[in-house]
Amino acid sequence: MNTPIARYLGFTGFAILVFMLLLAILGPFIVPYDPNELIAPAFQPPSWSYLLGTNDIGQDIFSELIMSARVSLLVGVVSALIATLFGVIAGLVAGYFGGWAETILMRLVDVKLTLPFLPLMIVVAVFLGPGLITQILVIALVIWAPMARELRSQVLTARRRGFVEAAEAIGAGGRYILRRHLLPNVTPLIIPQFVRAANTGILMETSLSFLGLGDPTVKSWGMMLFYANSRSAFLTDAWLWWLLPPGICITLSVLSFSLLGYALEERVRPRLRTSWRFGASERSANKVRPLKREPQEQDPESPEPLLSVQQLSVEYVTANGAIRAVDSVSFSVRRGEVLGIVGESGSGKTTMAAALMQLLKPPGRLTGGRMLFAGNDLASLDAAELKRLRNNRIALIPQAAMNALNPVYTVQKQLVEAILAHQKIRRSEARIRANHLLQLVGITPDRARAYPHELSGGMRQRVVIAIALANNPSLVIADEPTTGLDVIVQAEILELLTDLQSRLELAMIFISHDLSVVLSVADRIAIMLEGKIVDQSSVNSGVFHPNHPYSQRLQAALPRLKSKHTIPFS
Amino acid sequence: MSVDVISSQGEPILQLKEIRKSFDRHGARLERSMVLKDVECFIHRAEVVGLIGGSGTGKSTLARLIMGLERQDCGSILFEGRDLEQVTARERQAMRRFMQMVFQDPYDSLAQGLTVEEIVAEPLIIHRIHRYDRKKRRELVEDALAEVALAPSSLFINRYPHELSGGQRQRVALARALILRPRLIIADEPTSMLDVSLRLELIDLMKRLRERHGIAYLYITHDLALAHRFCDRLLVLSEGRIVEQGLANEVIERPRHPYTRALMQAAMRFMPAIQSSNPVELTAK
Structure with missing residues (x-):
């Protein structure tokens, strides 16, 4: 369950992503021209025939933009997939088996996390030479480590759970427990992790390509920026239609993954939710039927009970409506x-004790009844x-x-x-x-x-x-x-x-x-x-x-x- | 089956010899706390042995050692006469089949995402029994559920x-332990998380299963009344040592060790109702 805000954000992210993916998949069928063909004079401003104008050698920028979506999204998603795979395996193995496997893997993660990622990425990319596969591997290499660390800590908690120990006591081996119990347990975490990784992947692809470390034979949004920058787009008005559109596309894709990631993350970490829903003070709602207060202190010998609770009701507000935890309870206590x-x-x-002490916390709510303590209504204080x-x-x-x-x-x-x-x-x-x-x-x-x-x-x-x-x-x-x-x-x-x-x-x-x-x-x-x-x-x-x-x-x-x-x- | 018959049966099903176990305290190697100190005990076939003691006396650690969830520092655990540490991993796996465990917390010991059928069938899958015969597995699950009075099984199997x-959860856990037809069940405080009205039900169920299948139990508890109702023999554990053992009636009626007496007194504290309604039957001295 998500909060309404997260649901809204998640849906927006999802819609943008679907739109981007459709563009990428249907690209070859909707582009008006071959993006590699020289079809028009250079630096044409946007018009009905060239929606986003043309570049310095007369290629149609709109077609280029749409075809680039394929590469950008592909690199982002594939590198995220590889990184997730490695991260999950490393996290599960390190978390479950421990010992030397954990020592080696976690020191690797530590080393990776202390190195600044951009210089590392550039060094590795230069060393391996430009190319799509290299790019994917480099990005995957850079983003697997935080995942491995996060999943390891989850596995460490999960393996202490009763059902894992129960399976061990029955005689299950490590492979069985990993596959049957630990993996399903961390899967809800893997999905938002993957979405975040894809997000990072797209940004990194852009950075690498912009630095000229992309594959020169295919076009991506990063490559478009690289060419525009190196081929003097800034000297003319052409930057408006040459640089902005790929920039906007990158922003939108990253945003879509972020929004989606947030919504998914919130789903697996309920604590993120509470601040939204229960932020507002509900104390005012606790005041039910305030009574006129009488002067307190009665005669201790009086037959009046010290505490008299009448028809007390408390509800918990949940996503599926209110649940009545205390239902019209009446009792009294004498001195x-x-x-x-x-x-x-x-x-x-x-819950009833908390209501008596006026310590009910949202989503708990007093919905009716009176609590008279030595003549005072507790709810009205x-x-x-x-x-x-x-x-x-x-x-x-x-x-x-x-x-x-x-x-x-x-x-x-x-x-x-x-x-x-x-x-x-x-x-x-x-x-x-x-x-x-x-x-x-x-x-x-x-x-x-x-x-x-x-x-x-x-x-x-x-x-x-x-x-x-x-x-x-x-x-x-x-x-x-x-x-x-x-x-x-x-x-x-x-x-x-x-x-x-x-x-x-x-x-x-x-x-x-x-x-x-x-x-x-x-x-x-x-x-x-x-x-x-x-x-x-x-x-x-x-x-x-x-x-x-x-x-x-x-x-x-x-x-x-x-x-x-x-x-x-x- | 009367108690003296059981204790005269030959070779014990489980035997512990000089078990010691210590844990690091706050990761400091030098400062280790001894949890179990030279524990020796045995359980005969179809015998119900109660292991009683307060919190922190090492009861659960002992159960975890027997089930192989922890390893003892020294000493040996013999199941049907064979030392669990001296056999090959394959043999140990085969022996595991005949000793099963029921855990304290039925909210934690059953995996959330699995159905009752999958949970109860898990031991079959782990031990590769009827590996390719889903129908047979299902039959066995239904039998096990019937044994623990979760009937009709069709009502529970897909939940x-x-x-x-x-x-109900704890009975599912018991069905999971039963499906391999074990000869020994280690039950680690199986009733302590249950509401009072359900405790006796579970104990009586376990008793019936013992009568029907000759299962031996090591029943770990701090509840003397339940231990008394269920067990043939009691072991009293205090600070990692077995300070008293004997037939359940004898230990309850004539506790010798001061710690056992303290446990008794604590238990009596909560039994004023019994005192007045059944004054004759209260026999502790």
Whole structure:
């Protein structure tokens, strides 16, 4: 899929290219005269009989131009084909086999890339003598190297992919894997590479020919420029119709390849797309039904829930229309209560958490519903109010939290920054408070000056929890806080979270795909399926009462650690 | 088949002797980290051995060594009594046919651009079985899909991996491993990427296949409950060493090594529901 702009550009490029190719192919049938024949007086200006006039010896320039298209495009495309072939083979062999083949090929590429290409091309062309074949080979020689390098790096990533390793484990040899798995994997990259190479090829053919290193027996646009320049076109008005048309033709062909190359490139590199489509801020779109704000801070004893979510819906805008990731979800969390949200991957849990924190990124969009936190509608807050609220009243423990720390600061400094962002206290006081928080999550003060990489995954997770608690939040949203941790560490972290939750009387939304984990911490449980909450139930000492068939299935699949039956051993 | 019958069977199908493996750390030759330290173990025919341990204990490295995706520094791997390093490349290729692997991530281990039929038939093509007989190959693919309960096979055979759910993908991966009628399947955390409700399904499927075809498994996992349900024998790996091994029930009921106990405790942490509904059956001490 392309963005509209890329599609438009790509189509323009394609149209110009087709036109040029048609000219080249049909050339002999549409030219009015034999371009080598002397048919008219020299330096005739354009007229109906000589569309682009004649040159210094009386040849028809229009016919010459059209016949030249054949050579220019041929040289460009053929040299690009050869270069692509070499580049692909070199890239695949170097990337897959490695070892000495890679060393030799990649040093060759390095040498090639450090040499300036124009002098190199001239030296080689002079050495081999002029001629069409020489020209093609020289150009191919100059342009294969960057391709080889690019493809090698792609192959290096592809060969670590699971399906390649799976084929290896089955017993496949190198040739099979290259042909069956790696080549198809890099093919989408080869096509734009080829288009770019053809682009360069045409330009290089022009340069070589213009320098007089082309084949004197055939005509190309570069040769036309060479003759026009060396045969004094600039002395008369003839440059207008002798030099400009081949120049325009070269520009158009190069442009067509560039546009096409861009569109194709964008197709294989989706990241190029995002800046186009999602550049505009969509924050304004997030504001749905703003509510009049009431003064906050309620009586903590009030029966009102701390957070009340009503009919919340979030959509993702894709090329194929909107996808509803969260569909009219309603729930509430009281003070000091743990609500567990369970759902399988893709059920919308994480999107919902992002919506609660007002952290939805385009293409995600809030499309309806209200989120009342202590009486305030979260969606109606402005940036400053949100900043005050985030991590102050509501804190998030994100997924893969162990990567959420900045590697260049000590954990103490990161904690101090988090505290100072919301509290107007002295740095020394904040440091004391940071150490206190670290102790709270079970990290001794002597580790306070450690950098994140000096801590284990579990320790880093503790630090992230400490940061989340830095400003005494009343609601903590923990999104898969233990996923990716070692089983033993996972248990410790859960222990810590439940302990902190009850000691600090936090309200917590605990999101996980793992029902058994959620059951061990939650007071109430909500089961999500395809963006909807299908079941809500209270949890009593780790047991809940599933009503929906899906949650019944989930419960039936809970792991059981019991002996199958007793086996007599003697 | 009861456990003590299995363990008394003669020659093991797979035997590892003093396996060591280290990796360069950040490319620095001098600083190598030992991932596996003198690992010794064996698997009998039709036996299910669970290899359990936390992350970073070397479980996956061991699987990759057995499958020839990495080479050990020293030690030997014997399949049906023959050292994989002592045989010719051709013989090794022939032996590979009888040991297959199921990978952890079913989203990555199936090639995107191939249909289910092409994916499942791949082992046949690689080993040049029924090389010129597409019809026969297709029959075998259909059989394999039926084995893993992807039926009717006509519903799946022409689909692409992205059209399947995670559980279906993992069953396709299992069908690919089964099509050569292997005697040993190395399953590296095959359930950990699956949603909870599908894990038991896959384990029960693998169990049925063992009963039907006498396949031996090396089942790598950190999930004690699943290991307990599936395995005859357990090996506990910690910091590159096998610290405890024994019959699954014994290890679960009477863990001796502190690391095994820690794993048990961690697993128990998540089982309050079981504790209250089946209080009698929880037997760990």
